[in-house]
Amino acid sequence: MLLPHGTVFAIVDGENFELYRNSGIEAEPQLTAIETPDLEATNYSSAAKDHDKISRFQSGAPKDRLDKMEEAAHVTAVAQWLNSQVLSRQIDKLVVVADPKSLGQMRRHYHKELEGVLLGEVPKTLTGRPTQEIIRVLHS
Numbered sequence: 001m002l003l004p005h006g007t008v009f010a011i012v013d014g015e016n017f018e019l020y021r022n023s024g025i026e027a028e029p030q031l032t033a034i035e036t037p038d039l040e041a042t043n044y045s046s047a048a049k050d051h052d053k054i055s056r057f058q059s060g061a062p063k064d065r066l067d068k069m070e071e072a073a074h075v076t077a078v079a080q081w082l083n084s085q086v087l088s089r090q091i092d093k094l095v096v097v098a099d100p101k102s103l104g105q106m107r108r109h110y111h112k113e114l115e116g117v118l119l120g121e122v123p124k125t126l127t128g129r130p131t132q133e134i135i136r137v138l139h140s
Contacts, residue, residue, distance in 0.1 A: 001095070001120050001138050003029040008091045010082055011134065012098040012106065014071030016127040017078050020134070029138075031131040039077040075102040079109035086114045094118050097134065099125040 004026050011018040017036050024030030075098070085091040094114065098106060100123040110118070126134050 001122075002026055003095070003135075003138060004093055004119075007093040007095060007119060008034070008085075009095045009097060009134070009138075010078065011127050011129075012075060012078050012096065012102055013125050013127045014074060014099070014102055017074075018127055020131065029135055031134060037081060039074070039081055071102070072105055075105045076109055079106040079114075083109070083111040083114050086117055087111065092117055095120050095122070095138065097122040097124060097126050097138075099123070 003022050005022055005024065007022045007029075009020040009022070009031060011020070017039065019034040019036050020031035021034050022029045023032040082091065082094065082096075086094070094117050096103065096106065096118065098121075103121060103123050120138075122138060124137060126137060
């Protein structure tokens with residue numbers, strides 16, 4: 001995957017959100033951490049709809065259901081924040097790295113403009129990993 005200078009990397013899972021920018025060159029990317037906003041996971045109505053679609057064939061205790069709704073609300077909040085950054089021209093090149101479940105939920109909330117600046121998606125859990133490991137995974 002090409003990683004042009006200035007590309008923003010959103011590293012996401014059901015609980016965490018990390019942001020990096022490629023401050024290096026395309027051939028030798030260097031990920032520099034960007035301050036991550038505090039997001040309020042308040043879109044539980046959307047999370048509940050997403051969760052109900054996913055869990056029709058699954059059963060779980062109420063606590064398990066609440067945890068899944070919180071995760072869905074978190075990734076929805078991340079997707080909405082990324083949409084706002086793209087629409088305000090703060091992000092013009094984006095790569096999203098998220099566990100497969102979170103990535104699927106995020107895709108449902110992508111704005112058309114975000115889809116236009118999206119250079120790639122990586123369905124892996126890489127939150128909390130060193131930047132060199134993230135770069136290695138992106139190049140594989």
